Amino acid sequence: MSDDGPHHPQTGHARRIARLSELSRRVMNAAEQTAVALDHPVVGIGHLLLVLAWETRSPTAHLLSEQGLDAARLHQSLLNGDANLMASIDQLLPRLAELVGQTGSHYTGTEHLLLALTADPNGRAMLEAYGVSADLLARRLVAR
Template structure:
């Protein structure tokens, strides 16, 4: 999981909302990365802000870092977002929506400090998803 990799890069012995956010952007191709990119939020800017807020740990973390309670909450909210949208999978878009809905963790603080309005992030994700659904529907009617 990219969040775990991001936590290791910062020598953190936990996986927080900030690591989930870094992982979503690091992934690069998903709806979450595209939504954030379209809002002018880059991996470098997020990484810089995370390091500014909590900094890297002094030494490498041992073992598999656990999720913080807030990060676990984001995972639960991601599932709810997927179900609410009628999706049978949890994608990067649902994870980002979970981060936005949680609204108080380091990830939300980072996004707002970089000028993102959390409701705008949500709208952008939904807009991108509706674009994908429209293309799939158009493709099905053309081919069918």
């Protein structure tokens, strides 16, 4: 069966994560919108990282900049469809719930989304590839 139409990623990730802060919900929705705008088949970890880097209302943007994230190169790689950035964010969801529970938080903040990336093998590799030490970033996030 052939599908000649545009490919749209599975959406609704924000609705599947319990107790998202309003800002986290906006970040997840923006990651989905970015994937759709780029006609990518999934909402990938690269979409999430880019939105976390660009969301100036979140402490994650400052932290990622401070840690040396090359957001311009990440953006260009997404535009080019780099497969390493397309690992689905669905893989983060089980670990995300666990991390939120470990921190004792009653909500899922943007820092939890970023912490989940540091705990995921694909997320770690992506962070390192764009100039961020995943270990140092995780320590900074946990210390907050």
